[in-house]
Amino acid sequence: MRHDYTDWLIHFVRDRDFDQDYPVETEEEFDFLVGGELEPDASAFSVLLSILNIGLKPYYSFRNGQTTIYGGTPAICVTEMPIYSFAQYISARRDTKKVSAYGIAILKKEFFKAGGRPVIYGTTDLNVSFEVNTPTYRVLDQSILNKSEQYRYVAYNPSGNNIKDRWIDWSHEREWRWRENNNKDAQIYYRNSDYSMAESPGLPLFVGESNGGFFSKVAIIVWSSEEADKIREELTGYYLAESNNYGIEFNRDVIARSVIIVLEQVKEAVEISKLVDSQTIEGLDKANLLEPILLHKDLELYRKVVETALELAAQEGLKASIEYNAENHPQGPCGFAHVSTFDVTKPEVQFMLANDYASGPFDGQVNIIFKTLWGHSQCLYYKEFIIERMCISLNNSFSDIKFYKTSRLD
Structure with a gap:
């Protein structure tokens, strides 16, 4: 098997940045986007803890004041990059407002079953036109791409060489996306801006297939062993409580099968110990570099x-x-x-x-x-x-x- 191929997909998180993440004009718009789970300037690690609690929530992925998700609905974005490539990527960018060393990894086949699909990089016509084009609602001309598939579209132009015809190439991210569909189990619950309970389309992580969940296990990605200890406490608490703080039932088997990945150890395994297979999560498993939750017997x-x-x-x-x-x-x-x-x-x-x-x-x-x-x-x-x-x-x-x-x- 190729060392750059993996059965896992990564949803990486980053620091919240008010100007970048919330290009809105009214308080109502802000409350709709933000809710009450996180502060507008929350750190990437805080975002990660929130995701463990409530699950993955679709977002608009703003850039330059406009959503980069087309078709009128937000989406959950994940990458097919192997774990070592992910570690290299965040080290190279060194901008926690763009990408950080924290994320959630889920199995590709399970994300697909939930409705996730690989993105479509570019269309035949580079000069796409719009039916609607507002900061949060962008719909392409459906003669270019059907509206139901537009959430998968990513602008692509590797030959661009000037201001009007600019270079765009995000294909190295090997991206997949998920958007709201007709699956009634694809719901998450979280605290709204007025501290009431809110419901949203999304993918819960630890619900379990018997209760309508999608994932048999997840991998939580952090940078250091100290951060892994904090995540281990969080997961162990969920296991013992069998629920989150909103009373949503969690499946102990899913939690027990889940693992914690420390990126410092990944880089050391590949770059110093020369464990080439450790470029993927599958290889980390063979090298015993996946850290589980901590439960005691006797x-x-x-x-x-x-x-x-x-x-x-x-x-x-x-x-x-x-x-x-x-x-x-x-x-x-x-x-x-x-x-x-x-x-x-x-x-x-x-x-x-x-x-x-x-x-x-x-x-x-x-x-x-x-x-x-x-x-x-x-x-x-x-x-x-x-x-x-x-x-x-x-x-x-x-x-x-x-x-x-x-x-x-x-």
């Missing part, structure tokens, strides 16, 4: 240490409640407080979740459940005082797990 081994630590923390909570009441603190607002951790990859935390000593994860946050030894009060200050002491106790018991106080007003 969790019962951690029962004694966890139960002892929770009992000590509960005793500290009791002492704190007595101390608080003795000091006659003023009554405060009502609210809720929790001992929380985000270390979902630790075996002790996974034991707590498996045995109802904790709840969650909720957006990666795990709330610890205690046997309450102290008197009840709705006062948030009272609860926070107790929780802070319990966090200190747990942090002393578990040196490699960080516990935090989280609270909110009622």
Whole structure:
């Protein structure tokens, strides 16, 4: 097999740039394009985390204030570049507003089954004309290309040599695209700009085929091992919760089969270790360079240490409640407080979740459940005082797990 051929497609992400991504004039247009999931200047890594949560959403792909997606509908764009070529590409461009070291890889055959198709580079007539040509709605003359296929069109002119007849060649990206179709399962759910739930055409990543999903596994691409650790926590949290923070059911098998690719390791494997096959995701698999989520077996081994630590923390909570009441603190607002951790990859935390000593994860946050030894009060200050002491106790018991106080007003 050729070293530049792969069964995978990559959707790479980049930093958000207000001027480039949102060429709109009204607040309504801005809200329609942006929604409430991301800030207008969100980093590429934040975009990646959002995609893991809600899935792939079609976009208009603006350039110079106009969409580059024709036919009147937005599209999801992916590239057939091998993973090493992708790493070279982002290193060469060095512009995170154009392309970054983060992305999602999906199997080509599954993207095709969902309705994705390779793009069409150019048409016979280079001087295309339009039926409609606005910043967000561009429809070519249908005598050139049928409207239903125009989302696949990419301008192409490798022989251009002047301002009027300019050079255009994006064929190195080996692009594929997906647009809204009649498949009712091709829907994603996300937070709108007014924080209400919104529905949009799109491709969820972890739903699973039994619930109408399209993908058996995905690969998440990052640059460094430190970033891979963060993604591993995110995926492990989704696995344990079996849903995202909007209650959309996730399939554990899809998550467990998914992998994390570290581009630093890819470049090292090819350029230093001379592992030529590692140019593709398939080759990385053979070289054991695909990092999975982290799930622990034999969790019962951690029962004694966890139960002892929770009992000590509960005793500290009791002492704190007595101390608080003795000091006659003023009554405060009502609210809720929790001992929380985000270390979902630790075996002790996974034991707590498996045995109802904790709840969650909720957006990666795990709330610890205690046997309450102290008197009840709705006062948030009272609860926070107790929780802070319990966090200190747990942090002393578990040196490699960080516990935090989280609270909110009622």
